[in-house]
Amino acid sequence: MDWNNFYDKLLNFGPFLEHSNEIWSGFLATIRLSAMAAVLALVLGTLLAAMRVSPVSVMRATATMYVNTLRNTPLTLILLFCGLGLRDTLGFMAQAAPTVSGYWLAVAGLSAYTAAFVCETLRSGINTVPIGQAEAARSVGLPFSQSLRLVILPQAFRAVIAPLGSVLIAMIKNTSVALVAGYFEATATMKQLFDDVGATVPLFFGFAIGYMILTLPTGLLFGWLAKRMAVTR
Amino acid sequence: MRIRQPRKQQGSVLFDAPGPRARWLNRVLGVVTPIVVLGVVGLFVWQLDRKGQWAWALWEPFTEAKVWQSFILPGLKNTLSAAVVAAALALGFGVIFGFGRLSERRWIRMPCGAAVEFFRAIPVLIMIFFAQAGPPVIADAFNRSIEPISAFEAVVIGLTLYNGSVFVEIFRAGIRAIPTGQAEAGYAIGLRKSDVMLRILLPQAITTMMPVIVSQLVVLLKDSALGYVIAYEDLLNAGFVQVKSNFNNLIPAAIVITAIYVAINLTVSYLAGWLERRSRRSRKSAAVPLSTDTSALLATPFSKGPNT
Numbered sequence: 001m002d003w004n005n006f007y008d009k010l011l012n013f014g015p016f017l018e019h020s021n022e023i024w025s026g027f028l029a030t031i032r033l034s035a036m037a038a039v040l041a042l043v044l045g046t047l048l049a050a051m052r053v054s055p056v057s058v059m060r061a062t063a064t065m066y067v068n069t070l071r072n073t074p075l076t077l078i079l080l081f082c083g084l085g086l087r088d089t090l091g092f093m094a095q096a097a098p099t100v101s102g103y104w105l106a107v108a109g110l111s112a113y114t115a116a117f118v119c120e121t122l123r124s125g126i127n128t129v130p131i132g133q134a135e136a137a138r139s140v141g142l143p144f145s146q147s148l149r150l151v152i153l154p155q156a157f158r159a160v161i162a163p164l165g166s167v168l169i170a171m172i173k174n175t176s177v178a179l180v181a182g183y184f185e186a187t188a189t190m191k192q193l194f195d196d197v198g199a200t201v202p203l204f205f206g207f208a209i210g211y212m213i214l215t216l217p218t219g220l221l222f223g224w225l226a227k228r229m230a231v232t233r
Numbered sequence: 234m235r236i237r238q239p240r241k242q243q244g245s246v247l248f249d250a251p252g253p254r255a256r257w258l259n260r261v262l263g264v265v266t267p268i269v270v271l272g273v274v275g276l277f278v279w280q281l282d283r284k285g286q287w288a289w290a291l292w293e294p295f296t297e298a299k300v301w302q303s304f305i306l307p308g309l310k311n312t313l314s315a316a317v318v319a320a321a322l323a324l325g326f327g328v329i330f331g332f333g334r335l336s337e338r339r340w341i342r343m344p345c346g347a348a349v350e351f352f353r354a355i356p357v358l359i360m361i362f363f364a365q366a367g368p369p370v371i372a373d374a375f376n377r378s379i380e381p382i383s384a385f386e387a388v389v390i391g392l393t394l395y396n397g398s399v400f401v402e403i404f405r406a407g408i409r410a411i412p413t414g415q416a417e418a419g420y421a422i423g424l425r426k427s428d429v430m431l432r433i434l435l436p437q438a439i440t441t442m443m444p445v446i447v448s449q450l451v452v453l454l455k456d457s458a459l460g461y462v463i464a465y466e467d468l469l470n471a472g473f474v475q476v477k478s479n480f481n482n483l484i485p486a487a488i489v490i491t492a493i494y495v496a497i498n499l500t501v502s503y504l505a506g507w508l509e510r511r512s513r514r515s516r517k518s519a520a521v522p523l524s525t526d527t528s529a530l531l532a533t534p535f536s537k538g539p540n541t
Binding site for chain 1: 491
């Protein structure tokens with residue numbers, strides 16, 4: 001038994017610490033992508049949810065079609081299409097530097113995909129708002145847009161804080177796929193290090209812990225927020 | 234629990250029968266929305282045209298049987314076989330770790346919980362990467378050597394660990410959703426704990442869990458496309474690499490492949506919805522079916538599961 005080899009492959013966190021600069025910038029890239037995509041997905045998802053409950057049938061149909069298509073397409077396909085299709089074939093952002101275009105294409109693909117899930121979550125939140133609330137809003141004369149904005153959506157948002165948190169966590173994990181759109185983040189860094197120094201156990205656990213530092217507190221924070229902001233009925 | 238009143242149409246509660254001004258506004262929006270949508274789609278179509286993507290030569294391959302036989306159908310077969318194998322293994326993982334997490338013994342419950350929270354908290358892709366590159370390294374640490382892990386195996390391992398962990402949560406929520414009176418009745422007639430689980434809780438939980446398990450299969454099927462990253466020859470690879478390298482028609486290939494994925498997933502989603510409606514009517518279980526939307530179920534880490 002070669003104990004040095006055993007130690008290097010299974011226990012030695014040395015390579016992880018040696019490359020801590022690259023790893024740090026990898027996770028920083030993950031965070032930058034997550035933050036931007038989260039904001040855009042929330043905005044687009046809210047807009048889609050509003051469209052899905054609106055009185056205009058064309059709006060409902062458009063939003064439904066969007067959600068059904070995006071939700072049932074693999075994210076890998078969407079991001080790959082952003083990279084190979086939009087940039088390389090159709091020439092969107094082709095002049096930009098690869099790091100810039102990779103970022104924005106990944107943001108576009110990821111937020112377009114996540115928005116569909118935000119919309120569905122929000123819609124299930126709208127379903128939890130008691131009918132009396134909508135009726136009361138109507139009876140004091142609020143039109144659709146105001147009753148949605150002032151009465152329904154605030155309660156719906158508070159009802160789905162925890163599920164929105166799990167959509168956000170799923171999105172943070174999904175940033176790992178952004179490497180197919182040509183964006184270099186933590187997972188791409190891990191792949192690179194696997195190729196350069198070998199796929200050792202400490203290296204894998206180092207990255208896994210890095211992702212857990214991003215996802216677990218997010219889940220706990222949203223769980224806490226959900227409890228704090230719950231609508232008492 | 235609040236009893237939800239029946240509601241015929243989602244939209245109808247939020248707005249009244251429109252008056253003259255609302256009718257006018259709705260009509261304007263009804264015209265503006267299609268214009269905006271068609272504008273965006275038109276821009277895309279126009280850009281495709283500028284890049285010559287509507288040339289028949291690029292679309293023509295999809296009318297040939299050979300293209301389907303040698304690229305797309307084998308790719309579809311690989312996608313489905315990875316998904317089916319992973320689904321079966323993930324269900325097994327879910328049942329074993331699910332029982333583990335519900336165990337009353339701390340030394341069983343804690344490690345099972347830790348494993349599940351770990352696999353749920355990290356991206357599937359890094360599991361797939363490590364599943365492919367890791368085992369030979371680990372074997373080497375013990376002075377052994379093993380066959381390289383194939384792309385198929387790596388994809389299946391990654392999908393199994395993640396979706397298995399989700400199934401554990403579904404399983405736990407399904408058991409907890411059964412009213413406590415059911416288990417109490419079992420104990421009252423003298424059944425043991427294992428009997429209560431296997432004869433009373435589990436059969437009812439299966440009815441409750443079925444819809445959400447089927448809808449999780451959509452997630453699994455979509456994630457199988459991650460195999461593309463490690464060059465697994467799945468449906469995505471067939472379209473974006475094989476067909477494209479033969480005919481240089483990325484956009485048409487992407488559209489066809491997307492249509493296939495969407496068609497399969499919509500069918501499975503529809504099946505999940507149908508199962509949900511059916512088990513809502515069914516009287517085989519004392520509990521209402523779990524929602525097919527797992528985001529509420531998976532909301533908080535380390536949770537004790539939904540309280541019902």
